[in-house]
Amino acid sequence: xxxxxxxxxxxxxxxxxxxxxxxxxxxxVVTARDGRRVRFPARILQPFVLHDxxxxxxxxxxxxxxxxxKIERLS
Numbered sequence: 001x002x003x004x005x006x007x008x009x010x011x012x013x014x015x016x017x018x019x020x021x022x023x024x025x026x027x028x029v030v031t032a033r034d035g036r037r038v039r040f041p042a043r044i045l046q047p048f049v050l051h052d053x054x055x056x057x058x059x060x061x062x063x064x065x066x067x068x069x070k071i072e073r074l075s
Contacts, residue, residue: 002061002062002063003063003064004034004059004061004062005032005036005059005060006032006033006060007032007057009028009054009058010059011045011055013050013051014053016042016053020046026041027039027041028041040060048073058071058073059072
């Protein structure tokens, strides 16, 4: 069964570049809208990076084992 979680992100362009350029795959850690703490790889945000960074509400879908499936922008 697929699971999903919603997060609100406000990551500046420079902050995202620090994640992306890191030698290791860095994770973004945020508090989801329902209060859970969520960790996911910064690379999944790449399609949503604009000139000012990554901003908005997103829904992250993952499988029963917690593996990433997809991400979508909600606003």
